[in-house]
Amino acid sequence: MKQFSFEKLIVWQKSKKLAVNIYKVTKKFPNEERFGLMSQMRRSSISISSNIAEGSGRNSGKDKARFTEIAFASLMELVNQLIIAYDLEFITKSQYEETRIDIEEIGRMLNALRKSQLNL
Template structure:
């Protein structure tokens, strides 16, 4: 059952999945990263789906598009952090490839949704 329109969006569902995966992956990071990359990556990943959800509640298509832009910015910020985590060898090559695939899929869908709102 979906109470709100954002819950029907595949992009929102994928963003939620990304967040839950990142919470699991960052559990293996060094303890001294608790307030560094762990916190940053978790907050950033949550921001992606949160901005999608908030954007769908906006009244104008311009506002909706703005929140999709914020979500897109969050996913690129998240990708940057994942690259750093990989370089520091906190993320395995396999997990990094999965993350890249998820980021590409989600970012493409966010852009499509943003463009839809701008054209409407």
């Protein structure tokens, strides 16, 4: 089976893993959050890897970088939602800290990817 270029990117692999983790963590949220914070966190987490993938299909470095910027913005949205989920005691301190570490790493990788795309 053919592997697409974005699938080879470690930042895509890590962001996909983050989305899977967010789905697992939010599974335990209260039912009343089904269409609230749970849904928002899931959408923003999926948006990160999706925008990396979509940007890989663009021709110019500038276009690729724009989708990487959108992925980063979704990552920042997820940070905000994660903080709120922790403040509301929907997630544990260890879940919060482990996810923050993953987010910080992905953020650094997205910034590096964007810089390299602008130099194409």
